[in-house]
Amino acid sequence: MDRSVSVVINTYNRATSLRSTLQSLKRLSYSTFEVIVVNGPSSDDTDRVLSEFAGTISVGRCDQVNLSVSRNIGLEMAAGEFVAFIDDDAIPYEYWLNDLVPHFDTSEVAGVGGFVFDHNGFDFQHCYRMMNRAGSGGVDIDREPDEYCYPGSPLTPYMLGTNALFRRDLALEFGGFDEEYEYYLEETDLCTRLLDAGYLLKQRSGGFVYHMRLASDRRNEHRVFVNWFSIIKNQVYYGIKNAIDGLGPEEIVAATRLRLLEIEDSLRARVETGEISPAEIDRFRRDSPVAIELGAEHAAEPRHLMAPAKAVGKPFLPHPHIGNASRPTLCLTLSHHDVQITPEMRQYAESLLQDGTIVHVLVRSASGENRVTYEDGIWIHHLQLLTQDDSAAGWNMRAEAEILRLRRLYKIDRVEALNSLR
Numbered sequence: 001m002d003r004s005v006s007v008v009i010n011t012y013n014r015a016t017s018l019r020s021t022l023q024s025l026k027r028l029s030y031s032t033f034e035v036i037v038v039n040g041p042s043s044d045d046t047d048r049v050l051s052e053f054a055g056t057i058s059v060g061r062c063d064q065v066n067l068s069v070s071r072n073i074g075l076e077m078a079a080g081e082f083v084a085f086i087d088d089d090a091i092p093y094e095y096w097l098n099d100l101v102p103h104f105d106t107s108e109v110a111g112v113g114g115f116v117f118d119h120n121g122f123d124f125q126h127c128y129r130m131m132n133r134a135g136s137g138g139v140d141i142d143r144e145p146d147e148y149c150y151p152g153s154p155l156t157p158y159m160l161g162t163n164a165l166f167r168r169d170l171a172l173e174f175g176g177f178d179e180e181y182e183y184y185l186e187e188t189d190l191c192t193r194l195l196d197a198g199y200l201l202k203q204r205s206g207g208f209v210y211h212m213r214l215a216s217d218r219r220n221e222h223r224v225f226v227n228w229f230s231i232i233k234n235q236v237y238y239g240i241k242n243a244i245d246g247l248g249p250e251e252i253v254a255a256t257r258l259r260l261l262e263i264e265d266s267l268r269a270r271v272e273t274g275e276i277s278p279a280e281i282d283r284f285r286r287d288s289p290v291a292i293e294l295g296a297e298h299a300a301e302p303r304h305l306m307a308p309a310k311a312v313g314k315p316f317l318p319h320p321h322i323g324n325a326s327r328p329t330l331c332l333t334l335s336h337h338d339v340q341i342t343p344e345m346r347q348y349a350e351s352l353l354q355d356g357t358i359v360h361v362l363v364r365s366a367s368g369e370n371r372v373t374y375e376d377g378i379w380i381h382h383l384q385l386l387t388q389d390d391s392a393a394g395w396n397m398r399a400e401a402e403i404l405r406l407r408r409l410y411k412i413d414r415v416e417a418l419n420s421l422r
Contacts, residue, residue, distance in 0.1 A: 002030055004033070004034075004079070004082070006033070006034050006077075006316075009037045010038050010067055010085070011042065013043060014088045015044045015048070017212060022035070026322055027322050029097075029321075029324055032080075034079065035319045038073045038077075056319055067177075071177045075176050075177075082166065082167060084164070087211060093209070095207075099206035100113070100114050104167065108198075111167070111202070112203075113163050116162060116209050121373070121381075122370045128140065128143060128203050131158050133156075133244050134255035136235060136258070144202070150195075151195065154244065157201050161187040162209055163211075172306070175306050178305055179305070180237055183230045188238065208409070210374065222270075226276060232295065235256050236256050237299045252296075253296060264281065323356060331406060331415045331416070332349065332418060333399040334363050350378075353378070360381060385398050399417075
């Protein structure tokens, strides 16, 4: 039997995407996991969505909009050996946990994370990435960053919060997430504290999560941040709390101000494209000095960590799932005319899903952009043609390139090239 995992989803006013995330979890190929949803003070249909999954998930409540508090509630509720965090606007690939849990191969490994696809499903949002000690910038490299796993490392290999697995006992021992971080850098801070205590963090290819990055009270429909206050405050707080030799509060604040200049340049470009209004730059300028001052002030105070966790008496609740580690993966390519799945093709794909097959369907992109969507268990690849050739030959060339891309990511057992089923 697989080692036990508690999958924690922290949600706030995202009923529709939460339903999709919960529906996707039943298709995981891992055998031993439970699902915990911690609902913030949501005012949408989240409670109704949660009632649809009654008996298969555990539900916690968080009375404030603070991601660290919500994550800590999930930690306390968890009964698994490991806790896996995923966002309420994300979809895990079926082998998510199978890929990542085996990397907890020694007691020194405190956390493991996989790759995260951006909202289009083609580009990566997070692969091998580290944060500097000032919290002012991430560094991407092209290899597993194990060499940076030592106490006092100037760079922390951190797991993105939508694809982060931790040993539950260690996360609790270290006080969980610092609740000063209502949003941003909360997972990086925990990773840094574990790193400085001598534990290992592993970033590994695979373990894919597709992150839609939906709009929120901090990010607009163009995925542009419009509320920077928490980000700036928490950068200063993180930098001061996790400083190493040569980095005092003055250096942290200076690094933050340099980053703010870069952000403002980026925001000006966003105004030019119409993705934000000039008022958002005014808000950014107004909030920045106050956020810097507050971050430094709070960093001089003790951390806001969890009290030693008490047993909550909640037994492990195994989540029902369809998949298994040996299930086949099928890629279906449609006619070069098709920009969506016909009802007949969907019915065929759904029949394959019932047999446990993982199904990818390739169609032409109606928007002219490459993207991947997840619809009722089916992975749909909307593909932009590689050339101006609009013929069947041009489509076959594009489909073949996508199949090659998929085979670099997943195990594809079979490919069927089908004309439209009508």
